[in-house]
Amino acid sequence: MIKLIWVSIKMNLEEMWSYRLNTILELFTSFVWGVSIVFGLNVLRIRGENFYLAYIAWTFFHFTANRVGIEMNYFTTIGVIERIFSSYYPVKVLILSIVSLSSVMSFIYMTVFYFAGYFSNILKNFNYMTTFLIFCFLYIFMVGLSYLFAGLYLIFKRTMSIVQLINLLLFGIGTYAAGAKNSILMKLTTYTYAIYTLVKVHSGVHISGGDIEILAFTSLIMIIVGVIFFDFSYNCARKAGTIGHM
Helix, strand or coil: CHHHHHHHHHHHHHHHHHCHHHHHHHHHHHHHHHHHHHHHHHHCCCCHHHHHHHHHHHHHHHCCHHHHHHHHHHHHHCCCHHHHHCCCCCHHHHHHHHHHHHHHHHHHHHHHHHHHHHHCCCCCCCCHHHHHHHHHHHHHHHHHHHHHHHHHHHHHCCCHHHHHHHHHHHHHHHHHHHHCCCCHHHHCCHHHHHHHHHHHHCCCCCCCHHHHHHHHHHHHHHHHHHHHHHHHHHHHHHHHCCCCCC
């Protein structure tokens, strides 16, 4: 399992290097888009720093869980999805390897966005190590969400509209979490509480043991829900013989 994931990460790094101009332009475009919104919010006297932290989290989703639906659709289009799912490795490990294809890029983007935000004076306080820890919990949440997306794909096949809807939903609730006070709603998902905690940390408040417990618990719940739903979806698709169908 570890070997498969490492091969996937290595392939991702080689792809990034082979198409480095596209990688740089993709990163630069995403950064400019986020910064443009931040500057607009600052003009409106709305604190852009909070939104920028939410934007980094949303971009992190875009390069992890969001990619699973795209990859599943691609594998089916070229006719290899059944071959992949019939390989030696367990199906859940294969889904994890798909996520790992983008995991390196997502952490690199997060790091670049964070440092660029600090040096451009969007982020006033520098606390990268705590931010990295929070994003590790967020990554676990994204893996669980990836299993959920993969399960939806096995049942409904054409799910890009659902993925895009969740994409917009996370953008909206992430922005809300960046400006909201602590509430029970913030603690329902790792995504919202991670953004809330990021804002708190960059406001000069230290992360507490309670914050870690909430992030760990909610990310664990997402993994469990995602895996259970994927197993159910995979068994249904296998019995129906529709894994490779469009």
